[in-house]
Amino acid sequence: MLKQILAGVMALTLISCAANQQKTVEQRRSDVQKMVQETVQSVQKHQSNIRQKMREAPGYAVFSNANVNLIFASFSGGYGLAHDNASGKDTYMKMGEAGIGLGLGVKDFRAVFVFKTRHAFDRFVESGWMVGAHADAAAKASDKGGAAGGEVMADEVEIYQVTEAGLALQATIKGTKYWQDDSLN
Numbered sequence: 001m002l003k004q005i006l007a008g009v010m011a012l013t014l015i016s017c018a019a020n021q022q023k024t025v026e027q028r029r030s031d032v033q034k035m036v037q038e039t040v041q042s043v044q045k046h047q048s049n050i051r052q053k054m055r056e057a058p059g060y061a062v063f064s065n066a067n068v069n070l071i072f073a074s075f076s077g078g079y080g081l082a083h084d085n086a087s088g089k090d091t092y093m094k095m096g097e098a099g100i101g102l103g104l105g106v107k108d109f110r111a112v113f114v115f116k117t118r119h120a121f122d123r124f125v126e127s128g129w130m131v132g133a134h135a136d137a138a139a140k141a142s143d144k145g146g147a148a149g150g151e152v153m154a155d156e157v158e159i160y161q162v163t164e165a166g167l168a169l170q171a172t173i174k175g176t177k178y179w180q181d182d183s184l185n
Contacts, residue, residue: 029184032081032092036062039110042162050160053114059084059121061113061178063095074099079181082125086118091125092184097176109163116156124157128178 023031039062043050054060063080076097081090115121 025184029092032079032184033090035064035079035110036081039064039112039162042110043112043160046162047160050112050114053158054083054112055085057085057114057116057121058118059086059115059125061093061115061124063093063111063113063178064108065095065097065111066108072100074101082113082121082178084121084125092181093125093128093178094181095128095176095178099175109161111162112160114158114160116158120156124178125180129175 040050040054047053059082061080061082063078065076065078068075074097076095078095079093080095081092083090113124115124
């Protein structure tokens with residue numbers, strides 16, 4: 001069953017990448033903005049003051065991420081944007097992640113990062129490295145099922161995560177690299 005899930009995720013990723021290349025830059029930016037709005041609405045169901053926290057912070061970031069965990073290794077990739085509240089500028093970004101730990105599964109999740117300091121936001125946009133620990137359990141498809149997770153991150157950042165779909169049980173130590181998407185900025 002895991003092979004079928006992995007094959008499905010890989011096929012959807014390839015189809016998505018091919019379809020994305022046929023879109024204009026403005027259409028791709030619009031897709032990212034739509035994902036941001038949907039993600040914030042999802043997080044708001046569990047964290048009613050998320051929009052206030054985002055407004056009061058120096059900046060925030062929102063990402064969509066697909067994660068694969070195969071026993072001792074975890075890999076993921078995604079896209080999103082970082083918003084600077086002082087300038088109003090959006091920086092479109094990509095992400096990649098690798099980790100070690102125990103787990104098995106595949107999941108599609110969204111995350112909102114609220115930066116507590118200007119320094120943390122600037123460092124995120126410019127260098128993009130974050131290291132942390134992650135543990136979660138997810139069994140979800142559409143609105144069916146549930147997910148529980150926790151994340152500990154340094155760098156004065158609050159992270160709110162929502163699992164869109166997937167089946168996973170994992171505990172990993174991971175490093176994540178975020179970088180600016182030259183094709184959208």
